[in-house]
Amino acid sequence: MGLSFQEKSLWLMFVSLVGVFGFYFFMVLPTGSANVMPHQMVFFVLAVVLLVITQVVGHIVIAIVNQQTATDERDRLIELKGTRNAAYLLASGVFLALCAALLTEGNFVFTHVLLGFWVLAQLVEIGSQLLLYRRGA
Secondary structure, three states: OOOOHHHHHHHHHHHHHHHHHHHHHHHHOOOOOOOOOHHHHHHHHHHHHHHHHHHHHHHHHHHHHOOOOOOOHHHHHHHHHHHHHHHHHHHHHHHHHHHHHHHOOOOHHHHHHHHHHHHHHHHHHHHHHHHHHHHOO
16 A cells, blocks of 8 residues: 555655654754853744745655545544644743743753753654554554
């Protein structure tokens, strides 16, 4: 059984998030500064631009190759379950980022804990959906 459009789309998003933000965190961590520096903002903007380009081009290619893009009840249920799983992690990350803001000086730790948990929440959402597609839920 081949992958549906939704599964191919999820794989594209998962791989691009890991690649782009893996590159970003590799470039900015560790740091010697308590605050986010301008050169780190350049890496962030570059990461966002790379992510957008990768996903737009990837989705265009997937849409051309895979003509069937209709979603059904199962797709919506899988998306809802993935979003629920991500929400728990994101809420925990926001709490930890707020704790980090109170316990550390500057904005670097707060910003990157928040960004890191946002990326992890996205990966959990996508990973949950991929797992549910494979299980046939």
